[in-house]
Structure formats: C-alpha cells, structure tokens
Amino acid sequence: AQTVTQSQPEMSVQEAETVTLSCTYDTSESDYYLFWYKQPPSRQMILVIRQEAYKQQNATENRFSVNFQKAAKSFSLKISDSQLGDAAMYFCAYRRGETSGSRLTFGEGTQLTVNP
Amino acid sequence: DGGITQSPKYLFRKEGQNVTLSCEQNLNHDAMYWYRQDPGQGLRLIYYSQIVNDFQKGDIAEGYSVSREKKESFPLTVTSAQKNPTAFYLCASSMYSPGVKGSGYTFGSGTRLTVV
Numbered sequence A: 001a002q003t004v005t006q007s008q009p010e011m012s013v014q015e016a017e018t019v020t021l022s023c024t025y026d027t028s029e030s031d032y033y034l035f036w037y038k039q040p041p042s043r044q045m046i047l048v049i050r051q052e053a054y055k056q057q058n059a060t061e062n063r064f065s066v067n068f069q070k071a072a073k074s075f076s077l078k079i080s081d082s083q084l085g086d087a088a089m090y091f092c093a094y095r096r097g098e099t100s101g102s103r104l105t106f107g108e109g110t111q112l113t114v115n116p
Numbered sequence B: 001d002g003g004i005t006q007s008p009k010y011l012f013r014k015e016g017q018n019v020t021l022s023c024e025q026n027l028n029h030d031a032m033y034w035y036r037q038d039p040g041q042g043l044r045l046i047y048y049s050q051i052v053n054d055f056q057k058g059d060i061a062e063g064y065s066v067s068r069e070k071k072e073s074f075p076l077t078v079t080s081a082q083k084n085p086t087a088f089y090l091c092a093s094s095m096y097s098p099g100v101k102g103s104g105y106t107f108g109s110g111t112r113l114t115v116v
Helices: none
Strands: A003-005 A010-014 A019-021 A024-026 A032-039 A046-052 A064-069 A074-079 A088-096 A104-106 A110-115 B004-007 B010-013 B019-025 B031-037 B043-051 B054-057 B064-066 B076-078 B087-094 B111-115
Touching (some): A003 A088, A003 A104, A010 A019, A024 A074, A032 A074, B019 B031, B019 B111
Parallel strands (some): B010 B111
Antiparallel strands (some): A088 A110, B031 B043, B031 B087, B064 B076, B087 B111
C-alpha cells in the first residue's frame, strides 16, 4: 500500500521569506501523480500544485514550486515570498496513474503559520 | 457554476442514531469519495465510487454506509456502529476516464459532525 509522510506537523515563516515543506512517499508504482493541497481556516481544500512522476521537470505555480526527487521518493513544496494568506494546513497527496478515478492518499499535514 | 455541495454544514447526532450526510455534484464527474478528517491524522478514505451503482470500501469503512443511485449524488450514512463519529467529513469528486489521468479532486466544503 502506498503511504505518504509529512514529518513536520508545524512550520512557521516570516512574511516575504521562503519556506519549504517536506513530504516523502512510498510506492512500487512507476506511474503516479503527486499533489499539494492547501486547507485554510475555512477548511475548503484547494489544489496548490501537481507533479506527474514521469516528468523530470519540477512543477511551478507562481510562488509555489516543488522539488521532486523520484529516486529518493521525496516531494517538497517551496513557498517563496510568503504572504499572510498562505497560512493554512498543507497536505501532500499521492495518486496512482492508471486511471483518474483512483484514490488519493494523504499525508498527515503541516500547519503553516506566517508571521507579519 | 459547477461544484460540490455538502449539507448540512454542521450536524449533531445523539448516541445510537444514524445520520446521513449529503453530497451532490454538478460537474459530471464519474468518481466520488468520502474522507474523514481528524486532528493530526490527515484525511482518511471511508468509501469511494467510480461509477453509478458501484462503490468500494476505503481504509476506515466500518460503521459507515453509502449508496450511488445517481451520478450526481453520493450520500454517506454514519451508523450507530461507528463508535467515534465526531469528525469533519469531506466529499470529493473526479473524472474517471482512461484518457484523463492524474486529475485532481474537487472538494466540497465539508460537514462537521458532533455526537452529543
């Protein structure tokens, strides 16, 4: 079974600084997708960024980028120029690639605090 | 606008009662999912359905039941057999097609269930 581990229950960053959230996963599959989701205090889940395992290039979305290390099974999220609105719970998630109907497996989450 | 609607937002259950959480989507998504969220444990999969009239157990299905009679609807019943039902419940949906791989989920806004 696939597992996703986020080893940092809590992180904090100063506004305008950069922070990196860690995620590792375990799988024997070669075709899969990785995601980072954000859950603000409203508890609405918001997709931040997505990475296809077959792509070597790291995904980026504006201030958000990932460091995908396939051999190490590591998938960290970097937030640049942190803003107060980035404060949220962040979840790393894994999904097998053979069909988009397959299940998402989530990590335990990292609570990010942004200090003004 | 297309999306997922969960109702009610807050639900209170007495000991020994069954309650049903509603999840409706108008995204024409084939697959639907129910997750439970507890503090420090991330999101855990309860049940999922990839097509109408078919569903599979997730990791924590005991004490829960579902139905999928319509593509748009995937209600979750929390039965009296669920010993610790107080949690936040999230419904999600995604496309299910061999040609559409790795799409993320669309989430509802959640239902907070409390046993009183």
